[in-house]
Structure formats: structure tokens, C-alpha cells
Amino acid sequence: MAKVVYKVGDDVSTDIIYPGRFMATVLPSETPQYAFADSPEFNARIKSGEFPPQSIIVAGKNFGCGSSREQAASCLKGPDFVVVARNFSRIFMQNAINLGLKMVICPTIETNEGDELEITADQVVNKNSGKIFPVIPMPKARQAIIDAGGLIPFARQLVVEAQGKG
Amino acid sequence: MGMTMVEKILVRATGQAEVKAGDVLEPKVDLAMSHENGALVINQFNDIYKGTGLEARVWDPSRIAIIFDHRVPAESSKTATNQKKIRDFVAKQGISKFHDIRGDGGGICHQILPEYGYVRPGHVVVGTDSHTTSHGALGAFSFGIGATEMAAVWALGKMLNVEVPKTIKVICEGKFKRHVAPKDLILHLVGKLTAEGANFKVIEFHGPVIESMPTSGRLVICNMTVEAGATSGIVPPDAETVRYLKEEAGVEEVPELFGPDPDAVYEQEITINVSKLQPQIACPHTVDNVKPIKQVLGVKINQVVIGSCTNGRLDDLAIAAKILKGKKVAKGTRMLIFPASTRIYRQALKKGYLATFMEAGAVVMNSGCGPCLGIHQGALADGDVALATTNRNFKGRMGNPNAEVYLCSPAVAAASAVTGVITDPRKKGE
Numbered sequence: 001m002a003k004v005v006y007k008v009g010d011d012v013s014t015d016i017i018y019p020g021r022f023m024a025t026v027l028p029s030e031t032p033q034y035a036f037a038d039s040p041e042f043n044a045r046i047k048s049g050e051f052p053p054q055s056i057i058v059a060g061k062n063f064g065c066g067s068s069r070e071q072a073a074s075c076l077k078g079p080d081f082v083v084v085a086r087n088f089s090r091i092f093m094q095n096a097i098n099l100g101l102k103m104v105i106c107p108t109i110e111t112n113e114g115d116e117l118e119i120t121a122d123q124v125v126n127k128n129s130g131k132i133f134p135v136i137p138m139p140k141a142r143q144a145i146i147d148a149g150g151l152i153p154f155a156r157q158l159v160v161e162a163q164g165k166g
Numbered sequence: 167m168g169m170t171m172v173e174k175i176l177v178r179a180t181g182q183a184e185v186k187a188g189d190v191l192e193p194k195v196d197l198a199m200s201h202e203n204g205a206l207v208i209n210q211f212n213d214i215y216k217g218t219g220l221e222a223r224v225w226d227p228s229r230i231a232i233i234f235d236h237r238v239p240a241e242s243s244k245t246a247t248n249q250k251k252i253r254d255f256v257a258k259q260g261i262s263k264f265h266d267i268r269g270d271g272g273g274i275c276h277q278i279l280p281e282y283g284y285v286r287p288g289h290v291v292v293g294t295d296s297h298t299t300s301h302g303a304l305g306a307f308s309f310g311i312g313a314t315e316m317a318a319v320w321a322l323g324k325m326l327n328v329e330v331p332k333t334i335k336v337i338c339e340g341k342f343k344r345h346v347a348p349k350d351l352i353l354h355l356v357g358k359l360t361a362e363g364a365n366f367k368v369i370e371f372h373g374p375v376i377e378s379m380p381t382s383g384r385l386v387i388c389n390m391t392v393e394a395g396a397t398s399g400i401v402p403p404d405a406e407t408v409r410y411l412k413e414e415a416g417v418e419e420v421p422e423l424f425g426p427d428p429d430a431v432y433e434q435e436i437t438i439n440v441s442k443l444q445p446q447i448a449c450p451h452t453v454d455n456v457k458p459i460k461q462v463l464g465v466k467i468n469q470v471v472i473g474s475c476t477n478g479r480l481d482d483l484a485i486a487a488k489i490l491k492g493k494k495v496a497k498g499t500r501m502l503i504f505p506a507s508t509r510i511y512r513q514a515l516k517k518g519y520l521a522t523f524m525e526a527g528a529v530v531m532n533s534g535c536g537p538c539l540g541i542h543q544g545a546l547a548d549g550d551v552a553l554a555t556t557n558r559n560f561k562g563r564m565g566n567p568n569a570e571v572y573l574c575s576p577a578v579a580a581a582s583a584v585t586g587v588i589t590d591p592r593k594k595g596e
Contacts, residue, residue, distance in 0.1 A: 068296040091312060154326070
């Protein structure tokens with residue numbers, strides 16, 4: 001069980017999650033300092049380290065739309081957030097899977113900041129309201145990458161296998 | 167069962183007899199493009215090989231393109247160091263499609279790829295940039311991916327676990343009225359579909375408007391399909407595609423063309439009659455907040471921007487020069503123009519467009535992405551309003567979350583620069 005620490009609306013773009021002017025910073029170890037940089041209060045709280053791992057960001061539909069910048073996923077992976085959204089934009093979702101950022105697709109989610117959520121494979125339970133919301137599974141096509149812990153270990157295995165055959 | 171354009175391209179890229187939406191495939195990649203974020207791709211690429219004892223070599227250095235465009239020339243030592251890291255990697259791996267910061271061969275990646283004939287009909291193209299959708303204009307299946315995904319492509323030469331997207335068929339009928347352009351068509355479509363209306367889907371364009379549209383216009387509409395969430399936009403290649411490749415891109419041998427099957431299965435069909443279309447404006451702060459120009463006439467603007475991978479091509483500059491000739495940019499309004507490539511820059515120079523812009527009071531900048539996403543010059547002040555021919559108006563997009571960005575066609579941008587307020591170019595007597 002974990003707490004909703006931040007709630008945003010629909011169509012939150014990667015320009016909001018990771019403003020373009022910080023794109024020269026690329027390393028996943030360095031990107032979290034600019035997460036939601038144009039939302040100074042939340043950014044300051046991220047940097048203070050006050051959020052325990054698996055703290056939850058809740059979003060509306062089409063979270064992560066816009067640019068393909070991977071920093072938008074890596075900056076949330078660093079502090080180990082879980083993102084629960086009504087749905088995700090394609091490139092953001094693939095980046096998040098590739099980096100091992102936990103996402104939950106929950107089309108009917110209703111929460112407030114401060115609510116405690118219990119997330120399982122098929123549902124989200126809002127402990128404050130008592131309401132239960134169904135979860136849509138991640139695309140089957142990507143499950144092997146999720147199971148491998150991300151695309152780097154998955155691709156590493158393939159590279160080694162290809163070498164063995166060659 | 168009939169197949170769409172993308173399904174047929176994936177048949178070619180996988181060797182399977184048939185492909186349908188929902189299948190999970192591993193298509194071979196014909197071209198893999200990155201820009202400055204190649205620095206992150208290199209980092210992830212090396213990480214894949216960590217601990218394997220294998221040498222990190224890209225699968226095919228002739229199929230990788232790297233174009234510096236986001237921050238050119240470098241705005242900071244950090245960017246300069248990233249660019250140097252990429253230059254070293256390019257040399258070590260023997261990557262041939264590399265465009266450094268040069269006046270005789272640089273530009274924005276989505277102009278360089280078509281201009282140099284790197285994209286062919288039927289290709290599978292991936293790029294670490296969301297506007298990689300642009301290259302569907304040449305009949306390729308072309309889409310944006312992240313840096314880690316690209317690292318895996320560099321290592322393996324294929325995309326892993328791709329779910330074949332469904333396709334939306336858009337039929338464009340009628341005829342554009344004067345000063346109504348492909349940009350107005352795509353803004354209208356994005357407004358209609360909404361920002362997520364084509365998420366995980368392909369938009370395939372058809373109809374007489376598309377058939378008579380030059381490749382430069384097709385690049386505009388495919389470029390912005392991603393603003394409706396689309397994986398890719400695509401135009402079935404035709405005689406115009408062949409003309410562009412031979413005459414403008416120097417391609418000698420064009421592969422055999424193919425279109426979708428007549429009985430292809432589409433997720434939905436949308437028909438748009440462009441004869442009724444008036445200039446369209448995307449209002450702050452989402453690209454799908456689209457209104458006909460009459461609803462926003464008179465909005466005061468502090469900065470006009472013409473350029474980018476969307477509308478920085480020669481025909482865009484030609485229309486702007488025609489409107490600005492002998493006129494002045496309004497007092498209190500700044501105008502920035504950045505051609506999409508240095509080839510276009512040189513062509514515009516020869517045709518006198520750049521002199522026209524400067525005499526009108528505009529600032530002509532070098533080719534690059536910078537102002538569009540607020541990362542290199544042209545940043546907005548608190549409270550500023552910008553009108554731009556670029557592709558996104560998200561909060562903070564032009565470098566300041568306390569500013570507003572409206573999106574429009576080059577004709578609207580030029581006419582508005584003269585008055586200092588959003589102005590309908592059809593009302594101007596030129």
C-alpha cells in the first residue's frame with residue numbers, strides 16, 4: 001500500500017514532466033532533479049527525498065504525450081514512483097517499460113492526494129473511499145521486457161544469444 | 167484479407183506472408199535516426215554490452231543517421247561535450263549518415279532525411295524523436311521511439327515486440343482556398359481526433375487533396391499526426407514521391423511502389439472536405455485546442471516564429487516572403503525565422519527571401535530546433551504570447567510556463583507579424 005503524493009489532469013505532456021530546456025541532461029542518474037521542474041513545489045519535494053519508494057502519481061488520460069524524450073520516464077524512475085493513469089501515450093509507455101518504471105492503467109481511477117491505494121495485478125483499491133477500480137493489463141507484446149526488468153537486460157540476453165549462434 | 171500500407175510494409179520487413187493489426191512482430195529496421203539524444207543512446211547501447219565480454223558494435227553503420235539539430239551551435243559546454251561524445255562514436259563505428267554543424271549540409275533531422283534521400287517508400291524508419299512520423303510522407307512506416315529502444319535497434323537491427331497498429335483512413339476531398347494550407351488541414355484533424363484520438367494507431371492519408379499535394383505538404387501533415395497520438399502518418403507513394411526522390415533528393419533508383427489493398431481493413435474512416443476549411447489556430451496549451459481563425463482574430467502577439475521540422479521549408483518561406491515583401495514587422499512584435507535545413511537556407515538566400523525578412527525586421531536564425539521547444543534561443547518572457555508555425559504549444563514549450571503559444575500556418579504567421587495581432591491572411595491585399 002502506498003500514498004498518492006501528486007495528482008495531475010489529462011494530456012500531461014513530456015514538456016510538463018521534463019521541460020525541454022533540461023534535455024542536455026541525459027543520464028538517468030541526473031534527470032530526477034528536473035522532474036516536473038515547472039511545478040516548483042512538487043519538484044522541491046522530490047528533491048528533498050521525502051517520498052518513500054513506490055509513492056504514487058495519479059494522472060488522467062494520455063499521460064506523457066508529446067516528445068519521445070526518455071528523460072520524462074527516467075526522472076520518475078529515479079525516485080521510484082508508480083504512475084497510475086487512465087491511459088498512457090505510446091512512446092512514454094514504451095520508454096517506461098524499457099526503463100522499468102512501474103505504470104498502472106486504470107481508466108476509472110478516482111483519488112485525491114493523500115489517499116492510500118492498494119494496487120494488485122487486476123485492481124486498484126482506494127483505502128480512503130473504499131472504492132475498487134479495475135486495471136487494464138500492459139500490452140502482451142511488452143510483457144517479456146517487463147518480466148526481464150527492462151529492455152537493457154532483455155536486449156543483453158539477445159545479443160549474447162545471437163553471438164552464440166554466430 | 168486485404169492489408170493497409172503499414173501492414174504491407176511489415177510483410178516486407180518480417181518476411182511473413184500476411185500481417186494484421188494486433189500481431190506481434192520483430193520488423194527489420196531500414197533506417198535508425200537520432201540527434202543530440204544520441205548521447206543517451208550511446209550510454210544505453212554500451213550498457214547492453216556490459217558484462218558480456220562482447221565488443222559493442224552497431225549492427226549496420228550505413229543504416230544509422232545522426233543529425234545535430236536541437237542545440238546548434240552548442241549553447242553550453244554540456245551540449246558541446248555530448249556532441250563531441252557522439253562525434254567520437256560516429257568515427258569509431260563508421261556511421262556514414264552523420265550531419266554535423268555545417269552550413270553546407272546541416273539542418274533539422276526531419277528535413278535532412280528526405281532531402282538526402284535516406285528514406286524510401288516501403289522502409290521501416292525509427293527515430294529518437296516523436297516527429298519521426300514525418301517520413302510517412304514518402305510512404306515509409308516511420309515512428310518515434312525512446313533512447314533505450316534505439317540502443318536495442320543499434321545492437322540488433324530490428325524492433326522488438328512491435329504490436330501492429332490499427333489504421334485510421336483519412337480521405338481529403340475538395341480544394342484548398344487561397345491561404346489555406348496543409349498545416350490548416352492537420353490542425354483541423356488533430357482538433358477533431360483530440361490529442362489521444364490516434365494513440366497507438368496509424369493515420370493513412372488518401373484523396374485528391376493528398377494526391378495533388380507536394381511532398382513538402384505531405385511532410386507537414388505526417389509530421390503532426392503524432393499530435394493526435396498517432397504512431398505514424400503515411401501517404402501511399404505515387405508519381406509525386408518519385409519526382410521528389412529523383413529531382414530533390416538525388417535518388418537514382420526508386421523501389422517499386424505499392425499502396426494498400428483495396429479491401430484493407432481500417433479501424434475507422436474520416437472524410438474531410440478542405441474546400442470549407444479556413445485557417446486554423448491551435449490555442450494554448452494543447453495542440454488539439456483548435457479553433458477557426460475568426461474566433462481568435464486580434465489576439466496580441468509578442469513573438470512570431472516561422473520554421474521547424476513542421477513549417478520551415480522553401481514553400482513556407484516563399485509564402486511568408488510574399489506577404490512580408492515591402493512591409494514591416496509591427497512595433498512591439500519580434501519575428502524569428504529559422505529554415506528547416508541549410509540547403510533551404512541557401513535556396514532562400516538566393517531567391518532573396520532572407521533579405522525580404524530582414525528588411526521587414528525579422529531575425530533570420532540558423533537551421534535548428536531550438537526555439538520550437540525552448541532549448542536554444544527565442545525563449546519567451548513571463549506573459550508573452552507567441553504565434554508559431556511549429557508543432558507544439560504545451561505549457562512551457564517555448565521555455566516559459568508563464569507564456570502562451572498559438573500554432574498556425576506560415577501565411578497566418580507572416581500576416582500577423584505585420585499587424586502584431588492574429589490576422590487572417592485572406593484579408594490582406596497582396
